[in-house]
Amino acid sequence: MYDVSEKRVAKVFKICKKYLERYQLSVFRGSITPSKIIKLRRELKEVINPEEDIVSIIKFPAKYSFEEEQIGKNQLIKRNLFF
Numbered sequence: 709m710y711d712v713s714e715k716r717v718a719k720v721f722k723i724c725k726k727y728l729e730r731y732q733l734s735v736f737r738g739s740i741t742p743s744k745i746i747k748l749r750r751e752l753k754e755v756i757n758p759e760e761d762i763v764s765i766i767k768f769p770a771k772y773s774f775e776e777e778q779i780g781k782n783q784l785i786k787r788n789l790f791f
Contacts (some may be wrong), residue, residue, distance in 0.1 A: 709734055709736070709764050710734050710752075710756075710761070710762065710763035710764070711771065712725070712756055712757075712760070712762070713757065713760050713761060716755055716756060717759060718726070718755065719755045720755055720761075720763070721754065722738040723732075723748065723751045723752055724752075726748075727747070727748045728740060728748075745765070745767075748765075749765070756779065758781065759780075760779060760780075760781070761780045762779070763780055764776060764778050764779075765770070
């Protein structure tokens with residue numbers, strides 16, 4: 709999911725659409741390989757302004773856990789939560 713400036717919305721949308729399926733306005737989801745998530749991350753970093761924009765990547769590596777990675781605004785934050 710993302711929250712980016714209007715100037716960059718179309719570019720971010722186009723990048724996300726290459727790798728995932730659109731779920732809601734600025735939310736995409738789907739299965740993705742590790743190599744494709746690296747490409748996705750790299751392409752997004754080339755387009756967004758980290759001072760203004762934020763992209764959140766949420767991965768579910770196991771049934772009862774998830775990992776959130778934020779790109780942009782502030783700094784890169786990684787969280788691992790287990791239930």
